[in-house]
Structure formats: structure tokens, C-alpha cells
Amino acid sequence: xxxxPAVRVSIESSCEKQVQEVSLDGTETYVPPLSMSQNxxxxxxxxxxxxxxxxxEEGTEAESRELEWTKQEQEEDxxxxxxQPSLWPWDSVRNNLRSALTEMCVLHDVLSxxxxxKYMALDPVSQDPAVTKTPQVxxxxxxxxxxxxxxxxxLKGAEKLSKSVAENQENRRQRDFNSExxxxxxxxxxxxxxxxxxxxxxxxxxxxxxPHQGTFEVIKNTDIDLDKKIPEDHCxxxxxxxxxxxxxxYIKVSIQKQAPDIGDLGTVNLFRRQPKTKPGSQAWHLKLxxxxxxxxxxxxxxxxxxxxxxxxxxxxxxxxxxxxxSQPFPGLQLSISLCHSTGEKKNQRASPEKTKPDDHxxxxxxxxxxxxxxxxxxxxxSVVMPHPAxxxxxxxxxxxxxxxxxxxxxINALQQSEGLLEKIIKQAKHIFLRSRTARTIDSLASRIxxxxxxxxxxxxxxxxxxxxxxxxTSQGYExxxxxxxxxxxxxxxxxxxxxxDGRVITLSHQEQxxxxxxxxxxxxxxxxxxxxxxxxxxxHVLSFSNHVGHGPIESIGNASAITxxxxxxxxxxxxxxxxxxxxxxxxxFPRSQAKDLPKSDVVQDAKxxxxxxxxxxxxxxxxxxxxxxxxxxxxxxxxxxxx
Amino acid sequence: MGVTCVCQVxxxxxxxxxxxxxxxxxxxxxxxxxxxxxxxxxCETYHATSNASGKKRxxxxxxxxxxxxxxxxxxxxxxxxxxxxxADVNFDVLMVKLKSHFQNAKGHKVESRGTRYRYCDFxxxxxxxxxxxxxxGISVEVEYCACVVxxxxxxxxKEFMQSFLGSNVxxxxxxxxxxxxxxxxxxxxxxxxxxxxxxxxKVRKQQVIPGASVR
Numbered sequence: 019x020x021x022x023p024a025v026r027v028s029i030e031s032s033c034e035k036q037v038q039e040v041s042l043d044g045t046e047t048y049v050p051p052l053s054m055s056q057n058x059x060x061x062x063x064x065x066x067x068x069x070x071x072x073x074x075e076e077g078t079e080a081e082s083r084e085l086e087w088t089k090q091e092q093e094e095d096x097x098x099x100x101x102q103p104s105l106w107p108w109d110s111v112r113n114n115l116r117s118a119l120t121e122m123c124v125l126h127d128v129l130s131x132x133x134x135x136k137y138m139a140l141d142p143v144s145q146d147p148a149v150t151k152t153p154q155v156x157x158x159x160x161x162x163x164x165x166x167x168x169x170x171x172x173l174k175g176a177e178k179l180s181k182s183v184a185e186n187q188e189n190r191r192q193r194d195f196n197s198e199x200x201x202x203x204x205x206x207x208x209x210x211x212x213x214x215x216x217x218x219x220x221x222x223x224x225x226x227x228x229p230h231q232g233t234f235e236v237i238k239n240t241d242i243d244l245d246k247k248i249p250e251d252h253c254x255x256x257x258x259x260x261x262x263x264x265x266x267x268y269i270k271v272s273i274q275k276q277a278p279d280i281g282d283l284g285t286v287n288l289f290r291r292q293p294k295t296k297p298g299s300q301a302w303h304l305k306l307x308x309x310x311x312x313x314x315x316x317x318x319x320x321x322x323x324x325x326x327x328x329x330x331x332x333x334x335x336x337x338x339x340x341x342x343x344s345q346p347f348p349g350l351q352l353s354i355s356l357c358h359s360t361g362e363k364k365n366q367r368a369s370p371e372k373t374k375p376d377d378h379x380x381x382x383x384x385x386x387x388x389x390x391x392x393x394x395x396x397x398x399x400s401v402v403m404p405h406p407a408x409x410x411x412x413x414x415x416x417x418x419x420x421x422x423x424x425x426x427x428x429i430n431a432l433q434q435s436e437g438l439l440e441k442i443i444k445q446a447k448h449i450f451l452r453s454r455t456a457r458t459i460d461s462l463a464s465r466i467x468x469x470x471x472x473x474x475x476x477x478x479x480x481x482x483x484x485x486x487x488x489x490x491t492s493q494g495y496e497x498x499x500x501x502x503x504x505x506x507x508x509x510x511x512x513x514x515x516x517x518x519d520g521r522v523i524t525l526s527h528q529e530q531x532x533x534x535x536x537x538x539x540x541x542x543x544x545x546x547x548x549x550x551x552x553x554x555x556x557x558h559v560l561s562f563s564n565h566v567g568h569g570p571i572e573s574i575g576n577a578s579a580i581t582x583x584x585x586x587x588x589x590x591x592x593x594x595x596x597x598x599x600x601x602x603x604x605x606x607f608p609r610s611q612a613k614d615l616p617k618s619d620v621v622q623d624a625k626x627x628x629x630x631x632x633x634x635x636x637x638x639x640x641x642x643x644x645x646x647x648x649x650x651x652x653x654x655x656x657x658x659x660x661x
Numbered sequence: 662m663g664v665t666c667v668c669q670v671x672x673x674x675x676x677x678x679x680x681x682x683x684x685x686x687x688x689x690x691x692x693x694x695x696x697x698x699x700x701x702x703x704c705e706t707y708h709a710t711s712n713a714s715g716k717k718r719x720x721x722x723x724x725x726x727x728x729x730x731x732x733x734x735x736x737x738x739x740x741x742x743x744x745x746x747x748a749d750v751n752f753d754v755l756m757v758k759l760k761s762h763f764q765n766a767k768g769h770k771v772e773s774r775g776t777r778y779r780y781c782d783f784x785x786x787x788x789x790x791x792x793x794x795x796x797x798g799i800s801v802e803v804e805y806c807a808c809v810v811x812x813x814x815x816x817x818x819k820e821f822m823q824s825f826l827g828s829n830v831x832x833x834x835x836x837x838x839x840x841x842x843x844x845x846x847x848x849x850x851x852x853x854x855x856x857x858x859x860x861x862x863k864v865r866k867q868q869v870i871p872g873a874s875v876r
Contacts, residue, residue: 420747420748420749420750421735422735423732423849423850425732429734
């Protein structure tokens, strides 16, 4: 600063701030240090322009220089003032000289300004107004200048601020990408190839042997327009999956009936899964999961079709395009198909599918997925898992084969493994057999009211075996007539019936066999019921046969018969019941009651009257009573004399 | 694995080994037995070297390592009179590693190879016993697969063997005679191998039949 003596340069250490206020708790509030421009403004305010010896008329460039000088001078002054006391001999001379120099400088400045005629003009006017006017002009100019500087500083600051905001946003996006990548990394296998980030979709690490690459690429999705508002669900990370894994896929297993008599399978119509965006889950996540599902479905199908070609069965499996067709039972077609739909096709497909009945076998579809995972696990444990170098690490029981000296047959039994297709066909057979058995029993139960059939299905089944307990009872007589209890073990190819007394009957998959068997059991039940009833009523069983060897031949099973005598032996009831011919009830009257008995010459003695007489058939359908056993009870009661 | 009986069939007068075997085959086929692949049983002998037997200089036992095609994943190691060991096939590799303790007697390898016949529950194996590529005799193994207690089926087996072996039917093998009577003592593959071992050592001791090389 080329200030004259009137300007006092304040010398104070910059580090010490002025205390503005001391609060009650002792904290001191400092006056914030002035910025350079503020400082300058403050200093400029102090200039007394009225003294007329100041020069401030340099350009803005000079001003910045001036600022620097001020600093330097401050330091210099500090040095001089502190360490050189102003008492040395030439002090006054120096001061005068210095003030003279300053005056000269100012004069020079003023002159130069006047010369430019831009800010100042020297007019020969009266002394007074000029004296008052000139400092005002100076003041105005200096104020203007300082305002301009302040504005400039403000503008600079604003620019900086806006820049930093933009930078922040950019940073945040970058950080978002990184955090998304981290999340992706925690769930998927990623690796860096060149400047790309590739991921692995395949189940290879889980033991899959499917040759598909299954790689996806991670794409940074940050170049969006800054001005536009970022959509809510925007994700800075995007994935690109191979084109053949796009869309959604599922394995469809269905059983079609070629003949209409096989009946409905009773499949449940589950809703189709829709790729619905769950809140909180990322787009890439859904995309990758869908792609992985497609890959798994493809693998299952590839495995199945390979097996379908390799396995030799009586009726060869057919592989056509994306469908495998097999015939588990005659007239029955199991089809496994791979449905892969990319987004666009979906709309076209939806319409024909709606019209068709949904014949998915969801259980089998689920089981297929389970089986392939089991298969993965097997390969994983035999190939990848750590194993001793000296020996293979196979099946546990196979490991024992050597030391336990297994012979060929045992080793064979250990080694044979079923393929996916064989297993699924077996499961399909079982499911079909089970549903058909249920249907047979239900239709019989609804068709025949007397006797009643009850079926108790077990809730927990094996995939290849389930069981049902069938009870044949008569309504109202459940306690006394429970002779027929059947346990039906439904397997893959056949149904094993275990009787209450331990007899085992094996039925084939044919529906008719089971139906016939149940019908014959029902007919036997009636006779058993009569036997039980006789016991309760005090009648005597004279004869009993499950399989009567005479009379009309039944087309199903055999007729059974029973004869019971009343407690006093006067009457006898004879019942014959066949599955087809129905029941026939005869009552034998005592000879004494028979009116139309021809008088014989031989048997005239009264004692012969105690012999049994003729049989008379009961019009069973006209008998009162709601069912067979009730009718029989009424008949027995009628024939029992009152005590 | 049923009850087995291994016996040696003497070579008929004036016939070669092969001719006798063929005759046995013929008899079995006449009975109605069905050919069902082939079989082999081999036996290698190992001497224990001096450093294996320790400080005391005991008369070292011989170790026999045998294989049977019936138990393809197993390797059996027997000392004469016991103990017996069943191991998996890696045992052979182990024996190579134990070279310094057990030395393989090269010339002593005996094996029996032949055809397997099945006749209902019976499995008959007629084999030619060879030692260093010369035929030494004929072994016949009869297995009754339906039973594991020797005492219960010995008479049946004996009767069956009579039908094609005639007078050469052996007595109850000594391994079975040692089994406790009345208790359930099932046979295992080791019983068969012990019988083979006895047969092989008998064959090893007998003189070389003049002019009886393999074909």
C-alpha cells in the first residue's frame, strides 16, 4: 500500500482472532477473520480521501498486487517496528523522505488518472465545490470497485459450489455402482476380463456338467442425462445375459390320456408364476435369476433327452424338438416339454394356453428340479470334494466293497443308478396309479351305497409308494361289521393289497382289477356282516363259505353264502351274495308251519314235524330297512320267537 | 455268498488235464447246468525277510495274497493257519511298498482259471490249476447259494456233487468242521479262500505231472 502517513497500518498477528463474545460457560466466540477483500474494503474505508494525498487509482490488476504488498508490508512492518525502534538518528529524515515519496507517487497517480480523462477531469472551477466533489467521486469509484470485486468473489464461489454439487452427484452415482457391484459380487461369481466384468450364471460350481458357458456381463449404467430427473427405480448397474437365456422358461410335465376312459388326474390348477418385481430387489437380480432358471431348465431337458435316446425300453421314448414323449402305461402319454418364452412371444402364447385345460403335474416338475440338484450334488461330491490320493472317494458302501468282500451281485446292486428320466417316469407312473386308484375307490363309493367304502389316505408318501386304508362297513353297524379292512400299497407298476388276515394280493395297474376286487370284497362283506349279526342276535351259524362252489357262476370273483339258524332252531336263514348276481335270501320254515307240504305216507309221526321244512325266498327288495344289515336284523328279529 | 466246497479232482488215467476238464463240463451240461462266464482265483506267495521277523529268528510264516473273481474289489491276505485279512485291491500296491519286509516269491504264483456253471441254486466252477504256466491239476468249487450254514446243506451238496464227480466227493471241508455246531455261523468268502489255499499248497507240493503242460 502506498498509503501516506495518515493511513495507519494495523499490525496484529493474524492467528489471534478477536473475541466477540464470551458465553456463560466460558466459550469464546471469535469474530471470523476477514477475507482479503473484506480486509481491503475495511482498509479502504479508512482512507481519508479528504486529505487529498491518496492514490488508489490503479486498475484491478494493480489491486491484487497491492494486496500482496499489504501482506508483505505487514510482515515487513512487523519486522521493522518490532526490532528497529524508531529512535535511530535518521528516523525523522527517513520518515519525511518516505512521506515525500508517497506524496510524489500519489501525485503521479493522480496526474496519470487525470491524463486519461476517464475518471477525473481537472476543471478550473471554484475552489469549494471541487474540494467537496472530488473525494465523493473517489469514494464512489472505490465503492464501485470494491462492490465489483465482492460480486466477482461471490460469483466465483457460486460457480465453485455448483461444480461441487455436480461432482457430488457424479460421485454418488459412482459409489452406487460400486455398492451394487459389491452386492452382486456377494451373490454371484464375477471376474474381470480386460476392461469387462464377467459373471458366471452356470451351476458348474455346484456340480453341473452342462457345457453351456452361462456368462453374463456387468454393465455400468451411469451415463444418463443429468438434467432429467432420475427415475425412482434406476439402477446404476445393469447386466447383459446371453440371448439364449433371456426370457423365462419352465419344464412342463403332463400326462395325456389317449383313451377317454382313463379319467381325470385331478391336477391342481396353480397360478402361473409371473415375474413380478418385488420391492427392494434389484432388476439385475431378477434378470439373473430368470436366466439361471432358464439355464437349469435347459440342462434338465438336455439330460432327459440324452437319457431318452440312450435308454432302451419296450416302447421307445420319443424326443421331438422340445418335447419328450414316453408311454408309462398303455393309452397314457407322459410328455415333458421345455417351454422357453422370450418376452415378446408371451402375448401370443397366452391365448391358446388359456383355452386348454391346465394339465401340469407340478409335483413332477418340482421333483425334476430336485433330482437334477441331487445329481449335481453327486457329481460334486465325487469329483470336486477333497478325497484321498490313494483311493477313489465314491459311494460309502462301495468303499466298503473291498474290505467286506462284496461279490459281484452286491456290487452290481450298488452301482446301478437310475437316470433322471427313469426316475421321473416311475414317479409319473406312481402318481397316475395313485390318482386312478383314488378315482376308482371314489366312484365305487358314490355308486354303491350299501355297503359303504371308506378310504383313508396317508398324508405322507414316498415318491414311489403311497398307501390307503380301505374300510368296508355298513351304515349303522360299523362297530360289529368291520371284517374287511384292506391296506392298499400303491407302487409304481402295481398295487399290493394286504388283507386284515395277512393275505397279500397283487393287482396290476389295470383299473378293472381293483374295481373287481373291491366289488368281490363288498359282496363278501355282506355275508361277514350277517355272520357278525348272528352272533349278536344269538343265532347260530350253520354254514359259512366265502367261495361257494355251486349256483350260477359269477363273472367277478365268487359268491359267498351263509346259513344261520334261529336260537331255538326253528327257522333258518340262508343268504347267498354274489358280486354280480346280488343277494338272495331264503328262509326255511319248520315243517309244522308249512301248509302246503304234501302229506307223506312215510313221515306221519309227530316228531317229524320238527324237521326243517321248505325254503322260501324273501323278496329282499320289498323288505323294510335302509340297508342290507338292517333288513337282516329285522328279518332275524321277526323270526325270533318272543321269550 | 453261499456254502462252498473246493476239491481237487484227480486226472483220469491216460487223459490230459484238458480232456478231464472237458469231460466234467460235458457231465455238467448233461445235468442241465448253464454256462455263466468264467472265473479265476490266484495266489501269490510272499516271504517275510529277516528284518520283518524282528530280533528273534523265528521260522517265518509265508504270506499268501489271493484274488477271487467273485469278489472283484477285494484282495485277501492269508497266513497259513491264520490270521486272515480282507482288504480292497489297493492292498497289492501296499505290498509293493512293503518290499523290504515281504518278498514276492516269483515262481510260486498259482492260479485256477475256468468256467462257471449255474445249476439252479448251485454254482459250479471247474478250473485248471496252473503253476508257472504248467497245469498241475483240476479244481472244482461247488457253491450252494441258498444257504449260509454249512451243516444245514452239506448232505444236499454232497449228493449233488456225487452226480457229476462220482466217487471223488470230498469230506466236509476242515474249515467248516471247525465251526461251532448249533450256532449260527455263516460262511464268508474267507472259507472259500482257505480251501483254495489248501488245494494250492497241495498242488504245489505234488510232483509235476509229466507231459501235462497247458495244451
